[in-house]
Amino acid sequence: MTTGPGGLEAQPTATTYELGDLVPLAWGGRIRVPHFQRDFRWQSEDVLRLFDSIVKGYPIGNLLLWVRRQQPEQFMLGRLRLTAPAHDESLWVVDGQQRLTSLANALSPEGHPYKPFNVYYDLAAKEFVESPHSPEPHHIALPILFDLKKLLTWFRTDGLAASDYFDEAERVATALRQYKVPAYLVRQDDRAVLTDIFDRMNNFGRKLNRGEIFSALYSGEEEGADERLTLAKISDNVAARTGFGSIDIGTILASVLARRGPDPMRDIRVEFSPAGRRTQSEFPDEDEPTAFSQGEEALVRAVNFLIREAGVPHIALLPYRALLVTLTRFFAHFPEPGPNNVRLLRRLYWRLSLVGPMVFRGSFTQFSRTLGGKIRPGDEEGSLRAMLDTISGAEPVAPSTDRFRTNEATTKIILSAWWSLEPRSLTTGEVLDAQSLNTLLQQDRTAANAAPMIYPRLGDPRSRLSPANRLFLPTNMDPVSEIPAAIVMQPLEIDDPTWDAVLASHQLDRDVAVLADRDRDAFLSMRQERIREQLGDFISRMAEWGYEDTPTLDSLNLDDEFDELEETDLPAAPEGY
Known part of the structure; x- marks a missing residue:
């Protein structure tokens, strides 16, 4: 039988909060998200559905809040930079992070401009919508709708043309402010008990993905958490440094792991425990902070290759995430490949984009493991040739232009x-x-x-x-x-x-x-x-299907007499090469 933390010292207290009271508590720094929590991952459709459920009076689930003493501190909640005052009973979110972060940001003037929090209410259609490209008079931003004083001012100014919809706006505003959210308050000093509750709740319901489990396993103590590099921060940093967009946490994790070994799908629970690993890490003396920071650097090099050489300006145009994982491993071991190898790598990327799913049976795991195993530290030329050989038997194909779906x-x-x-x-x-x-x-x-x-x-x-x-x-x-x-x-x-x-x-x-x-x-x-x-x-x-995938001249074992030739004496490359 497994042993673990002791149980709760006292049963949770049940209570309810109206949104009109709960959201200001979050803005005032009274509600916090522990750093062992999963990263925020809701998209626009999730936030829209949340507000639609609230206005329709549907249940949106209970909150589980950890009551604990808190020193004054600044922190981020979604896009909001907040200041938490010292308080004996701050509320830390054990379950309900996605909902609370969405509510606090979408209803705040500071958080509302950013996706996925840029929600408007269409008074004419009676539905919540993303920020319209060209807002009509009947589109009202949620921070205005949530604040009665701002709402009345809006109808006298910007919303004057929408005065026929005042009753609808008042109905929705009242429904938002008065909506009741049930919550359980847990008073418990032992952090291990809270992480155990968090793990069990997610295993009973929607399970954590690998990236979230990895983040929780290697989260460390609460103290100093803001300064430590995490998978989420790597994603933010890469986006800020490259303009490539937000890479999902699962791909970030696979890329960090691929840099350290050929199989990015290996057991993450023993990643930094040499005794428990089945295979030796290619960076055996590396600690977690170094693994994260070097993983970020390799990712940035891979992304810059996609933007500058492969013609892929944003992650929304990347056909398969496994390609980015493979490129990260390559650029981790070969940070500055020669010009011809860059060209071969571009060929490889595009050929894999076209035939990779057929060769590797559409499996991310097979794709990543096979290509990762072909990248051998210290052998740039051999690694490229080995990866190209995996698809050498595939027939060139052209993508279909029969339909246009941006998720395909x-x-x-x-x-x-x-x-x-x-x-x-x-x-x-x-x-x-x-x-x-x-x-x-x-x-x-x-x-x-x-x-x-x-x-x-x-x-x-x-x-x-x-x-x-x-x-x-x-x-x-x-x-x-x-x-x-x-x-x-x-x-x-x-x-x-x-x-x-x-x-x-x-x-x-x-x-x-x-x-x-x-x-x-x-x-x-x-x-x-x-x-x-x-x-x-x-x-x-x-x-470049018709070209021979030859290595650079530097890698060939030429006779000594050729070493003495001037560059101008070398044979000209074929046209177009």
């Missing part, structure tokens, strides 16, 4: 091809850079917000879901609700050569663009053919 690998490949065209704004003519894309997508898992439909109400599903019915517009400044008109009408401030470049960046020219308002079928058919051709050219250029 094929569509992410299409978007990378479109990115190579340097898409331009329809209103300014300027090239839309990676910073614009990152600002638009923020923490989005897909590029849906950067690829609006041209005709969202097409009756034919095949045409509506085809790539030809999408534009790659990585900006929130262009009028996505009026794309056909924007394609047809050249802005007065854009000259003819620039407008031609704008159209070309979206696989259009003046002859095709003029059809956008006149003949939708012809417009989509002609653009679809151009998309097919451009995608084929892009894949041919990036995957």
Whole structure:
């Protein structure tokens, strides 16, 4: 029988909080999240569903709060930087972190601007929505709706045109403020008891993923937790340093593990315990902080390769996360590969994007283990050749252009091809850079917000879901609700050569663009053919199927007489190599 911490010294106390009281407690620093908790992982749809449930009066689950003494301290709750005063009965969240963090941020003016907390209420449609690209008078931000004084001021000023909806706004505002949340208060000094409760609750309900378990196992003591590097902080740091977007914790963990050994799916419970490991770490004397910091550096190098060499500007355009894990391992051992090896690595990336799932049967584990095992420390050339050999028998394939779904690998490949065209704004003519894309997508898992439909109400599903019915517009400044008109009408401030470049960046020219308002079928058919051709050219250029995967001259065992040749005496490389 397993032994563990002793039980609770006293039974939990049951109570209820109205949101009008609970949320200000969080803003005032009275509610905290222990550092052993899982990282915040809700997406926009989760936050929208939470508020929808509240207004409909549905239960959103109990909170479990740990009552303990707290010294004054500054801390982060989601996007909010808060100051916790000294208090004998601060409330630490054991269960309910995602809900409380969402409520505190979405209802706060400081947290509301950031995804996934940028929630509005559509008074006309009577539903919660993400921040609209172009807010209408009947869209009201949650921090205004939650504060009665601000709500009344809003209807006298910005919301004057929405005065017919005052009753609906008052109904929702009252429902929010008066909604009752049940909570259990636990008074217990032993941290081990609380982590045991946390573990059991998650195993009885929604289980933690590997990244969350790893974070809890190696969380350390509460003291100094803010200064320690964690998987979540690595994700934030990589996003800030590269503009690549937010990498999920599972991929961060797999990348950190891949750097230290070929199998990123190995047992995480003995990662820093040499006695319990089945295989020797490639960095045996490394402690946890060093493993984390060096893992971050390898990840940054891998991401920079994707952005600068492979033409993948954001994680939303990455077909398979296993590719990033493999690249992190490669750049951990070979931080500065030679120019030819960079080119071979680009070929490898694109060939794996196209045929990897067929060769490795679509398995992240098989993909990562096989390729990780081919990367041998100290042998850059051999590692590259071994990885290329794993797909040498695969036939070249072209991704299908039959449908466009931003959560599918094929569509992410299409978007990378479109990115190579340097898409331009329809209103300014300027090239839309990676910073614009990152600002638009923020923490989005897909590029849906950067690829609006041209005709969202097409009756034919095949045409509506085809790539030809999408534009790659990585900006929130262009009028996505009026794309056909924007394609047809050249802005007065854009000259003819620039407008031609704008159209070309979206696989259009003046002859095709003029059809956008006149003949939708012809417009989509002609653009679809151009998309097919451009995608084929892009894949041919990036995957280089017809080239021999030869090593650099430096790795060949040449006769001594060739060592004496001047560089100008060497044979010319084949055209295009």
